Amino acid sequence: MITIKQIISRIEQRQPVLNKAELTTDQLTLSINGVGSLTDANSTQLSFLADPNYITSLAQSQAGVVLVTEQYREQVPSPTVVVVVASPYLAYASSSQLFVRHTTKSNNIHPTAIIAKSAVIGADVRIGPYCVINEHVHIGDRSCLDANVIVEAYSRIGTDCVFKSQVVIGHDCIIGDYVRLHAGVSIGAEGFGFAPSQDPSIDGWERIAQLGRVIIGSHVRIGSNTCIDRGAIDDTVISDHVIIDNLVQIAHNVRIGAGTAIAANTGIAGSTTIGKRCVIGGAVGINGHIDITDDVTLSGMTMVTKSIKSAGSYSSGTAAMPTAKWRRAAVRFRQLGDS
Structure with a gap:
């Protein structure tokens, strides 16, 4: 069980709790065992109001504790405990981490793991079944590798990292602290670099060795089955606090600035630079060798073919419509291009 006092302590790592001084000892020691929606939470669960559209659910909620802004504190029914914060959604995100189920592991290093003698393994590192740790790898303290993780030679992994099963880290890669890689992530695979021969249909393509990291x-x-290719000459760089969804392709020599978020099925072609704090929607396609400045939002299915030099929101995908109407619209769009 988690107490409200513990929940408040976690929230205050990110933002102040505005009514903390008003809460009684009985309220602070109340035990909470999970998280629920306003409509479904019971007296031992936490809930939150982040969207005013759900205000009618707040009045009927049976939650044990609710996170709200100052504006809505008086609308929380008794005996629910009110925790007042500036951002309930951020407070919910912080609190949710307290309720994650943890699996106890008796052995730090599974006997089936293959670890090179030259590898350096930090304190309290956990390495699961059938992992392969190659020559001169460094793994920082308290990092956890689930089953079948492969780390190739000379790569360095920071402290407190979590790698889920089937993650592959290519040679010479560098990974910082507190990095989470979900199942099937590929870091440092060979980038898609080939030089055409005079006639590719006869002579094929000449592979370009990918020498970066x-x-x-x-x-x-980084989400499941996302691939981040190593650089051809320079490095591919993902900066601090970047979050990447499942099934994203990031090609060689791409550079992504701190705090950027990338949704699923996005593809970023080689040698593109993306700035800080950008938000990239699902299934976005970004051309190679372009620059996107800081604080840019790309809505889902946007196609970016040229550099973006001004912050703001950009879109290019067309919303679904009946097929007959879409065909007429497509004809008119082509006609505009001919005018």
Whole structure:
């Protein structure tokens, strides 16, 4: 069980609790065992109001504790405990981490793991079944590698990292602290670099050796089956606090600035630079060798073919409509291009 006092302590790592002094000892020691929606939470669960559209649910909520802004504190029904914060959604995010189920592991290093003698393994590192740790790898303290993780030679992994099963780290890559890589992530695979022969249909393509690395900062989260290719000459760089969803392709020599968020099925072609604090929606396609400045938002399915030099929101995907109407619209769009 988690007490409200513990919840408040976690919240205050990110923002102040505005009514902390008003809470009684009985309220602070109340035990909470999970998180629920306003409509479904019971007296032992935490809930929150982040969207005013759900204000009618707040009045009927049976939650044990609710996170709200000052504006709505008087609308929380008794005996629910009110915790007042500037950002309930951020407070919910912080609190949710207290309720994650942790699996106890008796052995730090599984006997089936293959670890090179030259590898340096930090304190309290956990390495799961059938992992392969190659020559001269460094793994920082308290990092955890689940089953079948492969780390190739000369790569460095920071402290407190979590790598889920089937993650592959290519040679010479550098990964910071507090990095979470979910199942099937590929870091540092060979980039898609080939030089055409005089006739590719006869002579094929000449492979370009990819000699760069992937460098990932700290507090980065990368979703399942995302691929980040190593640089051809220079490095591919993912800066601190970047979050990346599942099934994203990041090609060689891409550089992504701190705090940027990238949703699923996005593809970023090689040698593109993306600035800080950008938000990239699902299924966005970004051309190679372009620059996107800081604080840019790209809505879902946007196609970016040229550099973006001004902060703001950009879109290019068309919303679904009946097929007959879409065909007529497409004809008119082509006609505009001919005028």
